[in-house]
Amino acid sequence: MTLHQFLWRAENVFGDQEIVSRTHEGIHRYTFADYGDRVRKLASVLDRRGYGEGDRIATFAWNNHWHHELYFGVPCQGAQLHMINILLPDSHVQHLVDDAEDAVLVVDPTMLDALEAAYDEAAFDSVELFVVMGDTVPETDLEPVTDYESFIADGDPDYEFPDVSEDQPAGMCYTSGTTGMPKGVEYTHKMYWGHTMGLLTGELGLTARDTAMTVVPMFHVSGWGRPFATLASGAKQVLPGPNPEPEDLARLVESEGVTQSAAVPTVWRGLLQYASEADPDLDSLEYVLSGGSATPKGLIERYREDLGIELVSGYGMTETTPITHLAETIPSNVDADGDERTATRAHAGLPLPGVQLKVVDEDGAEVPWDGESLGELLMKGPWVTTEYFNAPDKTERSITEDGWLKTGDIARVTENGYTDVVDRLDDLVKSGGEWISSVELENRLMGHEAVAEAAVIPVEHPTWDERPAAFVVVEDDATADDDLRETLRSFVAEEYPSWWVPDTIEFIPAVPKGATGKFSKIDLEDQYVDDELRARVREQAPGQR
């Protein structure tokens, strides 16, 4: 079970199928057969330079055909592909290159400045060569450096790949944890193999009839595995290149007849907005997969009603290669429409064949699948990791003795296995032995017209252990006073039990944010949680229970 089998199928059965790539130079187009020749040239050059098992070839790039060639060429040759997230802060990029000891770093020319900014001599010590995608080397301080086309120019298109064990690492990505340094996760050939087959199954299973546009960045958890799945299935592959705007995506759908795509909800919100203004022809598009964060029901509705496109949630994480869940239909709801259909599609999803899950409370006991009970989501399966790279302590903390991954996500599951992730375990407020989801409270508060931003954090409490405190930024036209406080408390209480209502609501000018734009709850706590606030919470809380 190695990636060679899928490349073989792409080259031999679907040699005429196309890969369309939007690059910094325009639209590039070639067949799977051409692709295969170039993948072999690349692999032969890596081989000739002595790379193989244990060597990491890193990428710092958008979705294009060069990146795609590395996806198969590197692991099939026996080396390991390390996809660096180009959106990480410089200190994280340095940590990644240093920790992974990357030997070669292949960079998108549009990301060259960013890489130069992140460059650090000590951290990049292992890098023997920089390769710039394209056929020219722009002005750069990085060295030694070459361009990708020169790099593979004298490669062998008939190169025979060596035997590679299915248990050998094929790929590697790092988590983008909001606390601490990212953790490395390695993917063996077999993990990718199982994951690829998973993406070929079910209602959204890719087939040779599909044209699949991979919008999710290939630097983000192996592009959700779609670069592998398209080749294995014979689907036409469309790669939208650097920083695609909604208009770029719409044009590619129109010109290439895209049937399926995958990206984060923000992308789909942007495309919807563009479609309502420019009215592009998106008729070919049947399914779009939305993941990375929860997909709002309103977006799912508008896709179905305005565009005739089925927007389907998915779920996964760096540790799970990543896709474990897709919000597919089951016999009892396959014919549902309206709100019921929307609710189905909005779940994080059903576990794919091969994946097993359970949800456990603080004592490790399973909670029922009743659509309500919350617990930590644990998963297990052929493409769920059983260790972190270079970090036995993190492995011990996150993997149980019998091989379950403790995801750190708080979830509830319906009786049929539809999973919803409501929060990170670290973001929960543990009040009197029960859990309160800070994310749900934040979403509720931000649903009020007077609220621009809201963050909720736990504050220690002598009786209940922790109680929620809310920090609210009001809209320009709203007045931050006690009346609004009471209004917001009532607004929360309409939807949630009274003991979920935050014990204090603090009005602040802005929520502090981290490098990726997410709320920084650590900074929030440092800035605002003092003895006075704790006292306020202490006074208020008992009355709430």
Added chain:
Amino acid sequence: MTLHQFLWRAENVFGDQEIVSRTHEGIHRYTFADYGDRVRKLASVLDRRGYGEGDRIATFAWNNHWHHELYFGVPCQGAQLHMINILLPDSHVQHLVDDAEDAVLVVDPTMLDALEAAYDEAAFDSVELFVVMGDTVPETDLEPVTDYESFIADGDPDYEFPDVSEDQPAGMCYTSGTTGMPKGVEYTHKMYWGHTMGLLTGELGLTARDTAMTVVPMFHVSGWGRPFATLASGAKQVLPGPNPEPEDLARLVESEGVTQSAAVPTVWRGLLQYASEADPDLDSLEYVLSGGSATPKGLIERYREDLGIELVSGYGMTETTPITHLAETIPSNVDADGDERTATRAHAGLPLPGVQLKVVDEDGAEVPWDGESLGELLMKGPWVTTEYFNAPDKTERSITEDGWLKTGDIARVTENGYTDVVDRLDDLVKSGGEWISSVELENRLMGHEAVAEAAVIPVEHPTWDERPAAFVVVEDDATADDDLRETLRSFVAEEYPSWWVPDTIEFIPAVPKGATGKFSKIDLEDQYVDDELRARVREQAPGQR
């Protein structure tokens, strides 16, 4: 990668889905959740009796829910399921039970007489218990004996399966070779896992929207893996029970809304015939898979034109778990109709993702994929065996050093990988370094109105090594004379090169047949090939080249 993962999904995600089973007692119906409970009861009883790794539980049965429970219950408990082909001659059944050392033998009550007839004290020495499917034990000489319901009655529906390695044998079937004794092939959990995922992919990939009727016998190469695939995908499963007639199948399609089914061409011919007479409602049926022998184009056409059903060929063998090929469409022919579409569906098929193939000549050199060049089909992949059970000599003969299975099938492959199997290597006539397919000659001859049966075998020749000799049974109203000989020669020469034309055409009263009704070429040679015939061939042949 074990079967537990698929059972888990069936029980937890698709617990409400149904298994419908036509038994000797009538229609039986229960849910995947009920099924799971009974599978666990069965497994707990096996466990309590001390069975596990290395123990074989054999079946001798049609397709019903008891058989299906054994499919998951036995391997998930850690023991190995051995499915005995109930159509084998007694001597073969004895060989199988003896060779596999089956510990328990579970028998369909409708097959009890046949099993008693095959019983041999020495060969059945290892059998500790006979279990009769159902809740009563009919009058029988077999002992000790119990009925299935009593056997599992005090089992534990909450039984937790032990950890089972993915490399542990889960199943076992024997080839039904026409020469010599059947050979055993073991299937590990991982092989079944990969094969199951393969059946969930592509145009015919099973999903929870399907109702799948498994007509192919579950005693025949793991029911083509469909009992596993239905549970993994959440498809409703319909099992047609003992010796189903076309009318039984049509009624099940009507009452259960069957969308997909799988069987040998003979079954589909029977259903077509029945449909033309009784006009059942087969509208729900979208795809039927046809395998086990070549699917005639005429049958494919009539299914599409008369019934609106897509009849699709598949291919595989005992050594390959078994499905390696399905005649799916690719982008260049997805919209084709008429003859082109029929031709696509009539190929043995395209390799499934994971499977690799090559076609080699007598020297082991690859022949081109040009739709014409013939060679032996070699295959490799996660569910292609790398050894025969208990037979290192056969393994050495059939598996190359780098792990390719020499199928013994002669095939040609189009440039896109559509494979056609034209003959068994053993049935080829090797004439002057070129291959002549005896099966193609037989089919051509039997296509003439005067011919009832035709068999072609190689006869040794001093110059050409071998030359084809044809043995023809004429229709009652035809005259077996020299005129007919010349007519048949010309008839063959219209379609094939002149050197394919048999050098002698012998008229015989009947073609000798083996136990399964196939032509016995060994008997044919014994009875008819003598010095006089060899001389006739010797005289004729040189002129043909």
